[in-house]
Amino acid sequence: PTSDTLWDIARDEVEKRENSGDDGERVELWEKSVLFMGSKNGGKTTIILRCLEREEIPKPTLVLEYTFGRRARRHNAPKDIAHFWEIGGGTSLLELIRIPITVNNIRSFAVVLVLDLSKPNELWMTMENLLQATRNHVNKILAKLEKTDPEVAAEIKQKMQNNLQRDHPDYDLVDPFPIPLVIIGSKYDIFHEFDSEMRKIISRTLRFVSHYYGASLVFTSKSEALLLKARALINHLAFGYDRSKSVSVDHSKPLFIPAGLDSLSQIGPPPTSDSNIGKMRANTPLELWKKVFEKTFPPKSFSDLQDSKDPAQDSQYAEHEVDVMRAQKNQVYSRNTSIAEVIVEYTHIILLSLHNSYFTSGTLFHIAILLVFFLW
Secondary structure: OOOOOHHHHHHHHHHHHHOEOOOOOEOOOOEEEEEEEEOOOOOHHHHHHHHOOOOOOOOOOOOEEEEEEEEEOOOOOOEEEEEEEEEOOOOOOHHHHHOOOOOOOHHHEEEEEEEEOOOHHHHHHHHHHHHHHHHHHHHHHHHHHHHHOHHHHHHHHHHHHOOOOOOOOOOOOOOOOOOOEEEEEEOHHHHOOOOHHHHHHHHHHHHHHHHHOOOEEEEOOOOHHHHHHHHHHHHHHHHOOOOOOOOEOOOOOOOEEOOOOOOHHHHOOOOOOHHHHHHOOOOOHHHHHHHHHHHHOOOOOHHHHOOOOOHHHOHHHOOHHHHHHHHHHHHHHHHHHHHHHHHHHHHHHHHHHHHHOOOOHHHHHHHHHHHHHHHO
16 A cells, blocks of 8 residues: 555565565465473483584583574575573472473473483483473473463373374373474484493383373484584474474484374383382382383482582682672671571470560560671
C-alpha cells in the first residue's frame, strides 16, 4: 500500500529474503538448543568448541555456560541458529537443568551426555543422576503441555518413538528418552589401554543404555578423526545435517551407533553368568544391567561426585576490587554470625525464664538493653 513507510518496506524485504530460497519457495528457519552435561572434566567444552570450529583453549566450566553457532545449510540460504548450553560440576548442579529446558523450547531441545570412559566407577552414577533429573524435568513440562497444548505433547512423544521402526524387534522393549539424546564416551585413548574384558563390559553396557533410551552412542578422544564422528551426531541435532548411517559395534574399536541402529540381540545379555543373573533381583532390564555393571565397577558415593571446590577461590575468575569487597563482607558476616549466636542464646534464656517466671520485668529490661548493644 502507498501508506507504507520506508521502514515497512525494508522490513518486508528482509522477511522475504529470510523466508525464501533461491527459487522463491518458503524455507523453514532452524533454531535448536542442545544441553551438554556429564562427567566433571570429561571434555564437554572441548567437544563444543570443536563442533563450532573455534580455535580456543577450553577453560573449566564454572556453573552454567552458554554459546551459540550459526550455519547455512546451503549457499545463499539464511543461517540456522543453534544454542549450546553446558552444565559444569558433574552431578553437583542438577537443579540447573531446568534453566535451559523450558516449555517454550522443548520441541527443539536435545541433550548430549558426556561420560568419562577412564573413570568407570563414576560412570553409572553420573549417567543415572543426570538423565533421571533431566527426564523428571522434561516430564513435568510435557505434563503441562498435555493440558495446554496436547497436540505438541503428542508430537514430541511420537518423534521419540519414531527412532525405532515399528517392525524393529525391540520396539516394545525399550523406553525412549523424552527428547533426543546423544551419549558420548570421552577419553577413549585412556580407555583403550584398559583390560579387554573391562572394555567389553563398559562398551556393552553403554550400548544397552543407549539403545534402551533411543539414543546415539559414540566414543571419542582428542583424535581429530574421532572428534569428527562426535561432531557429525551433534550437527545432526543442532543444525539438521544428514545423520550418518555408518555403524561400528566392534568392542576393540571406538563405538559409533546412531539411534535405532542397534538391537538387543546384537548387544547380548548382561556380561555375567546365568546363575548370577538368577540371584539378582531387578524390576527392569535397566536395573539388571546396573547391578551387573556395578558388581565389576563398584560405584563411588553420590557425595564423592559432588564438586566441593569453591569457585570464588578459582584464580581464573580473580577480580581484585570484587575480591577485596568480598573479604570485607566475609569479616562482617563472621562478626554478625557471632552476634547472631549470642542473640539466639539470650532469646532462649528469656523464653525459658518467662516460662518459669524467673526474671522480674526490670531484669528483662536490662537484658533487652544488652541485646541492643550487641546489635549496635
